[in-house]
Amino acid sequence: MSGKAFPIRGRNEVIVVSSHAGRMAREFGLDARRAGELAIVVSELASNIVKHGIQGEIILTLDPDSPPYGEITVEAHDVGPPIRDLKLAMIDGNDDQGPIDPALYLRRGGIGTGLGAVARLADRLEYRDEEGGKTITARFYR
């Protein structure tokens, strides 16, 4: 098992980590579509770190021995405030406070569908509140 951590500071790191994830997935044997989906999930989680996380990192881990055929885990850890209402935040067009006014999309830097996309595309999604931060873990099975 080999984990690689990417500190996320801004949009550049988002692009770098997501393209790295896509490459990694193809090398791991995922098809182009699944690899693209992983890249999107990584990109969404990294964007969220930039927007809400204050400071954080993405850890990509390959585990070829995880049953049955191996998996890739994406851990997004940041030191930002916890997601107040996870169920609400997962609904498209919402953040954890409720619906987002479309007029604010751009000032907010998004359309509120990031977590929804992560949930749709990943095989498994876990959320964990921690002392001084939070971690979202998305898993992709091979």
Next chain:
Amino acid sequence: MDQTEVPHVNVASSRLQSVIEALSYASVDEFDSCLALLQLSNEKDEFSELETAFSIFVRELGEAKSELNRALTQQEAANRELEAKLETIEMQQAAIRELSTPIIEVWQGVLCLPVVGVVDSQRSAEMTETLLETIVSKQARMAIVDITGIDVMDTKTADHFIKMARAVRLLGAECIVSGINPGIAQTLTHIGVDLTGVRTLRSLRDALQLYLRETEQLVVQQKSHFARRDSEI
């Protein structure tokens, strides 16, 4: 205490003087001159032992110093290399930022937005913003969004993408989406996106041809209109 019991060493003041000079050379890092001065005396007495010890000390100090200087030079070279690398990284980052949403005016009034890489919800929002602003500032009549380079999109992002195309229409321009691949076509139909008002073409080339054909027709129409008016007069 009896003075005679303490052994004395008689030293010519010139030897003492040269040791003092040697010390002052050593203090300004002139180790070679310092050593030359110390080796001048050929006498063998107790004071010469001090001179020898002193010269060994100075030689070692000199070697340590030059070693340090070598290391410093290497360090400086490494630093310069690192700085050059950092500069390259900064330039590449700027390039990444520019490349993330390049809008090209391929023809007068025709904008092209080639989309490559990963499209997430935030990038989709940024692209919408940039494209709509550029359409207004360049007074464009047509925008071609080419997504040949995109393998996969989340359903909601795809939905937002199509909304961008419709927003372009509201600005009085036409939006063509070209290069949709089978996967994204399935995504779009799967979520039942309303595609009315959005023209889709197979490739960027088809989109440009369509534009040229239409402007040609426009010119022909205008010509015939003017011709008719002229004949009426």
